Amino acid sequence: MTSADVVAATESTRALVASLHGDLIRWQLVVWTAGNVSSRVPGKDLFVIKPSGVDYADLTAEAMIVCDLDGKVVAGDRAPSSDTAAHAYVYRAMPHVGGVVHTHSTYATAWAARGEPIPCVLTAMADEFGGEIPIGPFALIGNDDIGAGIVKTLSGHRSPAVLMQNHGVFTIGRDPRAAVKAAVMCEDVARTVHIARQLGTPLPIDAPDVDRLFDRYQTVYGQR
Numbered sequence: 528m529t530s531a532d533v534v535a536a537t538e539s540t541r542a543l544v545a546s547l548h549g550d551l552i553r554w555q556l557v558v559w560t561a562g563n564v565s566s567r568v569p570g571k572d573l574f575v576i577k578p579s580g581v582d583y584a585d586l587t588a589e590a591m592i593v594c595d596l597d598g599k600v601v602a603g604d605r606a607p608s609s610d611t612a613a614h615a616y617v618y619r620a621m622p623h624v625g626g627v628v629h630t631h632s633t634y635a636t637a638w639a640a641r642g643e644p645i646p647c648v649l650t651a652m653a654d655e656f657g658g659e660i661p662i663g664p665f666a667l668i669g670n671d672d673i674g675a676g677i678v679k680t681l682s683g684h685r686s687p688a689v690l691m692q693n694h695g696v697f698t699i700g701r702d703p704r705a706a707v708k709a710a711v712m713c714e715d716v717a718r719t720v721h722i723a724r725q726l727g728t729p730l731p732i733d734a735p736d737v738d739r740l741f742d743r744y745q746t747v748y749g750q751r
């Protein structure tokens with residue numbers, strides 16, 4: 528495929544990823560140029576991610592970068608997000624994942640700074656995360672350590688969110704909108720549990736009830 532062919536084949540994915548970056552702003556999950564959303568291109572070994580260091584107001588569909596699953600740019604004028612290698616690692620290792628989101632949202636990242644998982648003390652957490660939100664390892668940017676830490680932590684875990692220690696949130700989803708939703712919900716429950724902690728001791732939910740809530744939410748809730 529030529530670069531022009533890739534741009535044509537990825538048009539709708541680039542538009543979706545551009546609009547989902549607006550959701551990170553709308554839900555107050557990001558400041559300045561931090562944070563990113565990516566999406567696998569359906570049926571192709573490609574994904575779309577934002578360019579590095581570009582103002583959110585300038586993240587149009589045309590500005591998006593198309594990469595192969597090794598994180599190499601195949602279409603786009605600018606350097607991709609500095610987190611591209613981590614996204615690429617997740618897409619290579621987790622074929623069921625169609626979208627990845629990364630933020631430094633305040634409350635969730637405060638848990639990451641302490642290296643403390645968010646305990647499952649809210650029915651909304653059982654619904655979306657199926658248990659606690661786990662901590663991933665400390666990892667420096669620049670190689671595969673962040674991607675490997677995300678995959679190792681989330682493999683065999685029901686949570687679509689991981690708090691990478693001293694860093695921030697990575698979420699996965701069957702599509703990028705699901706990954707954005709997980710990032711929004713992660714910040715929401717991080718804030719609520721933080722406030723609950725300040726006022727007393729949050730009550731754990733029994734494991735069988737967590738299972739029941741998770742199963743119901745994943746199979747029955749919403750429009751089918």
Ligand SMILES: [Zn+2]
Pocket residue numbers: 629630631694695
């Ligand atoms: Zn980061």
